[in-house]
Amino acid sequence: MSTVLEIQNVSVSYGKVPALKNISLQVNQGEIVALLGVNGAGKSTTLRTISGLIRPKCGSIHYNGEPIHKRNAHEIVKKGLIHVPEGRRVFSTMTVEENLQLGSYCARDHLHDGLKEVYELFPRLFDRRKQLSGTLSGGEQQMLAMGRAMMGKPKLLLLDEPSMGLAPIIVRTIFDTIKKINETGTTILLVEQNARAALRLTKRAYVMELGEIVREDETENLIQDKVIEKIYLGG
Ligand SMILES: Nc1ncnc2c1ncn2[C@@H]1O[C@H](COP(=O)(O)OP(=O)(O)OP(=O)(O)O)[C@@H](O)[C@H]1O
Ligand SMILES: [Mg+2]
Structure with a gap:
């Protein structure tokens, strides 16, 4: 399986305030990978850094083997790495x-x-x-x-909370379509608060907390370990 996106040891700060601390993550060809975490965890910052809207302070981002962390957003989008913002x-x-x-x-x-x-x-x-x-x-x-x-x-689609604020029936349509888009060959990195729905679509997920990736695992394990309840319900 080839790697489409590889983030290695990336840190980002807004002014002096750190937002991403040494994060690493990987997305392979054909996958839908979920990026989960509570408000302020750094999910949108991660997507904005991948798509070139924010420059990382250190670390590297490779897209299909090519370094993109010093590229501008308009150069990155031309390569088929497309971000649908929050x-x-x-x-x-x-x-x-x-x-x-x-x-x-x-x-x-x-x-x-x-x-x-x-x-x-x-x-x-x-x-x-x-x-x-x-x-x-x-x-x-x-x-x-x-x-x-x-x-x-898009060859790689970054989706930031596509279901935010939508009624359940529309959420279902949106998620069904994300599945269809993936089945026709687009690799997807999906940020979602609607974690249950997101996990139904994905085999693998990362969990963020305070700018760090604290867990990476198969979706099934996260469900079994009740990770979702823990992060979103504080249980
Ligand atoms: N433009 C900015 N300037 C300063 N701080 C920012 C900026 N954007 C985000 N932050 C801070 O960085 C941290 C991470 O924010 P981010 O938007 O990446 O979180 P998130 O996980 O997407 O949260 P949410 O679920 O609420 O969308 C937060 O503490 C936020 O206040
Ligand atoms: Mg966000």
Whole structure:
């Protein structure tokens, strides 16, 4: 199994405040790996560091064997490493389809096939393709944020809390789609507070606490050890 993403001993600080302390993690081709932890643990910081929005203070990040920790975000996205940030930032004064078109900016040859693919994944977006994105429901905006990422032909997708604030039925749709996206060959690193749902999708997960990775294990072991109850319910 080849390694798509390899983080080695990365530390990050915001000013003088440390946010990531010497973290290492690895994602292999074809996997969905979950990154779990309570609020403030450093999950989003980890994703932002991978996608080049934050420079690590030390350590290295390799993507398909190539060092990327000194690259800028726009260079990294062109390589098919695409980040769907927390809080799904869609361009609200543009239509659904215009947002999707923007997503193919780094993969222009993919515009036509990309739209077809995204509308197959999310038929709801096809129905609403002419609607201004700011008027979409939260669930639809999440679909759009993920659809826009798919327009860039991701090889590795970083998803930051895709189910945040959504009703259970929409959460199910989003998780089913994440599974489908993975089955068609995209490797995924998934940050989720909805840990039970995330673990159902994954075979392996990392647990973060106060900027450190405190555990890496097969999902089954984490469930058996009641790690989820411990981290999210303090039990
Ligand atoms: N731009 C910033 N400037 C200063 N500190 C920050 C900044 N962004 C995050 N932090 C701090 O870094 C730590 C990690 O934050 P991060 O957003 O990575 O956590 P998280 O695990 O994603 O949390 P959540 O589950 O609430 O999204 C927190 O203590 C947070 O206050
Ligand atoms: Mg976060």
